[in-house]
Amino acid sequence: MRRTSRRLADGREIIYFDDTADAPERTAVDTRDLPEQAPHSEVRRDPLTGEWVGIAAHRQTRTYKPPADLCPLCPTSPGRPTEVPESSYDVVVFENRFPSFAESVPDVASTVDGMPMVARGPGRGRCEVVCFTSDHNSSFGALTPHRVRTVVDVWADRTEAFAKLPGVEQVFPFENRGEEIGVTLSHPHGQIYGYPFVTPKTSRMLEVAAEYLAAHGTHVLGDVLAAERAAGSRIVASSEHWTAFVPSAARWPVEVHVVPHRQVPDLPALSDVERDDFAVLYLEVLRRLDGLYNKPLPYIAAWHQAPVRTGRDLAWLHLEVFSVLRTADKLKYLAGSESGMAVWINDTAPEQVAERLRSI
Structure with missing residues (x-):
């Protein structure tokens, strides 16, 4: 390049x-x-x-x-x-x-x-x-x-x-x-x-990761990843180095997390083979997302990586892809509970969304 x-x-x-x-x-x-x-x-x-x-x-x-x-x-x-x-x-x-x-x-x-x-x-x-x-x-x-x-x-x-x-x-x-x-x-x-x-969401995720590590001796996202791979019901796609799944407590009507199997703090830390593998898997995820309603899905794709100077040993790089579209022609609005209290109410079941995405 x-x-x-x-x-x-x-x-x-x-x-x-x-x-x-x-x-x-x-x-x-x-x-x-x-x-x-x-x-x-x-x-x-x-x-x-x-x-x-x-x-x-x-x-x-x-x-x-x-x-x-x-x-x-x-x-x-x-x-x-x-x-x-x-x-x-x-x-x-x-x-x-x-x-x-x-x-x-x-x-x-x-x-x-x-x-x-x-x-x-x-x-x-x-x-x-x-x-x-x-x-x-x-x-x-x-x-x-x-x-x-x-x-x-x-x-x-x-x-x-x-x-x-x-x-x-x-x-x-x-x-x-x-x-x-x-x-x-x-x-x-x-x-x-x-x-x-450091953004509020990252700060909170690092706090939770520290609490979980102190209580269990392992990383919370690592344990989530292992459990999701074992259960399989929310898996959308997987490869040698990455797994994409609908999180069990998804906030958005369509939400997929793409997580590397190895804990790395940020994108520069990914190896060449991990970068190559991501390219193939992510294109499969996007193809499935566009097939959900048989039209281009509006989405936000957000990389979560470690802050520059803090929490780098606690962070686990991952990509969160989510959409406000809850049906082919209905939007999920962030109304009173979500916008006012930051309490999310999801109108879709994560397991059902994952099953639909796998079937595409």
Whole structure:
């Protein structure tokens, strides 16, 4: 794989990852007249929960559902410059033009004015867009195993790069797919967030893992994985190095966890054979998900990996894929119990969903 770093017109970094032998040298220049970036992200700590909240008001003006012929993630064509100056690409990564967190944000006061109990800080981190293919009408599930392996290597590359940035505490690669999820750009792409804090979900998972280890001497996800493989009723697909299953306490109407058989903290720690194996298994999982309702399934695919500096011995890398679609034409809304109390009520039985996915 060839890696080429360039700069866009406003100074943002763009990196081309080429996995085809005849890919051209990446020398195209961004000809757009773009204003200098001036993100003003900050974070504020909720005094009632202790959780950090990002404030990024500049994102209100970000691109929203453009027509296909104006997609900013497609390659540049004559008379139509985009975020990608080249006329084609394999996989490309660039800094988000409307980032939730950025390296250049200004300092802010340490507390909110008049609220000394509300800690405040700059939203210092990094946000990148990952385009999986230059084909606007494709999808992650339509990629070849070779291309998926490239994407895994890109995720690992960016995880290592983010971890070296001052202030970044956690790296989160993810993909949003489908308007029902809230996607505003339909081109096949994902994102990577470098948070200036450890996220609430990861913090809680590490706490539980520590408690379980102290009580049982083993890792909770390792025991869950072994039990799921033994039971078999919630398994969707498996391979030599990975197992995909519907979790027994699934929150979402469609939810699949893809877990490596070996405990590793993050994507860079995966071996070559584990990366190759994931590419094949994940494509099978996505094919089954799209077959559930005989149409492209809207989903979020979220990588859970260790924070940069804490809990690395307790973390167990895994991917969670879930959808808000509870039937072919009905959405699962996060209403009173879920949004108000964070108590999830699932309208589907995990065992039945797993059986349906296996049958596809």
